[in-house]
Amino acid sequence: MAHINTDKNSEYLGPEKIIELKQKYLIPCSYHFYRRPPQIVRASGTKVYDSTGKVYTDFFAGVSVMSCGHCNPQINNRVIQQLNTLQHTTSIYLTQPVVELARRLAEILPGTICRSFFCNSGSEANESALLAARLFTQKRKFIAMEGSLHGRTFLTTGVTAIPMWRTDPFVDEVPVSFASDESAVMELLLNEGPETAALIVEPIQGNGGIRPLPPSFFDRIAAELKRQKVLLISDEIQSGFGRSGKMFAIEHYPVEPDMITGAKALGNGFPIGFFAARPDIAAAFTKPSASTLGGNPVSCTAGLAVLDFIKSEKLVSRAAEYGDLLMSELRQVAKAAPFLNAPRGLGLMVGMEVGAYQGKAAPDITDEILEAMKEKGFLIGKNGVNRNVLAFQPPLIIEKAEITAMADALGQTASHILG
Secondary structure: OOOOOOOOOOOOOOHHHHHHHHHHHOOOOOOOOOOOOOOEEEEEEOEEEEOOOOEEEEOOHHHHOOOOOEOOHHHHHHHHHHHOOOOOOOOOOOOHHHHHHHHHHHHHOOOOOOEEEEEOOHHHHHHHHHHHHHHHHOOOEEEEEOOOOOOOOHHHHHOOOOHHHOOOOOHHHOOEEEEOOHHHHHHHHHHHHHHEEEEEEOOEEOOOOOEEOOOOOHHHHHHHHHHHOOEEEEEOOOOOOOOOOOOOHHHHOOOOOOEEEEOHHHOOOOOOEEEEEOHHHHHOOOOOOOOOOOOOHHHHHHHHHHHHHHHHOOHHHHHHHHHHHHHHHHHHHHHOOOOEOOOEEEOOEEEEEEOOEOOEOHHHHHHHHHHHHHHOOEEOEEEOOOOOEEEEOOOOOOOHHHHHHHHHHHHHHHHHHHO
16 A cells, blocks of 8 residues: 555544545535545645555646646745744734735736735635625625526525525525526616626636636626626636636636636635725725635735746646647547537636436436546546536646546547447
8 A cells, every 4th residue: 555644643544434434523515526536645736646556637626726736846835934934813913925915916807906805715705795796886686697606605605506505595585686698697787787786707607517608798788787887796716817718717708897706726725715806896895804814824925826836837828728729639539429518618627518328317427437537547527507517627737748648538438438
């Protein structure tokens, strides 16, 4: 056994024991992939290693988190230095990393957005943005898209459309209308605009199945949003920081958001989230609000290091170029497999919907593909309203050879299913 246990004060457990303890001690609301799940013990760059020494190329990146690669020394060394210097004080004391990160974000955020609030997760970030929209507009309602997932706090669960994530039995108390497309958004704006604080969108729906908004989505509604004084919130929790081939996915569209939210990739494994707003919107958020660990020096140092790495390694343009290769390779695989639909997405955020085949349900085939790809040394994700979409969201440092190798393995897996 090649297991690695980094905590010298605890014994090695192994996958079976971990599952046993998980079932005994963890709240049973979180699930794991695979019928035979590996125990991940180490990672570096695009590779992760299990307790037997098996190597996997990671095409899920912890759900778009590890964009700069696992255990990146250029990021982690700066974080370790900060960790050993000043770890936490809360926002009631002055520290430098939080304002440096806010200033750096202001330089890259779209439009006139330049004021940030830091927290620890995407759910917190979206909850705060929704609250800020209400404070600024003094209106209650929201518009969100079908297939959306915005978080697991109260307001964010309310504006989430995917049924499996609407867990609160009283979630219908959140005043929201869901739209299927831009025409439905337009109709809602015309009918409910005076009561609506914000439209919140994922430029690329993540858990909804890697669905980018249509290129023409904002053609008619952008002007109506302004006329009705309805704010536009761009949820970039999964799609931000280069993944789409732009720094933020909303930049693929001819519109400037009023607020933007981010998390995941900004910390590259360290917990961080933020929402940012135009100055006039920020000025309306004066009632006391804080996040105890939000904006702590360690996470903000991670964010600064991530932004430096994205810039120095040209990861935004890399995601666009390598995303084209990924799409091309997956199209070829789909042509030979009748149960695989053509891939969709932007940059290195790509989904491939799986259909039913010869009596097998689509979600079952999806799980079969994930299991087979794991055995071949590739970790890919799944999402979609029906959990039947293969998700390809690798670290942005992925190599071309790794993309073609993964596509070859997927083609072999599809051929096996075809018989």
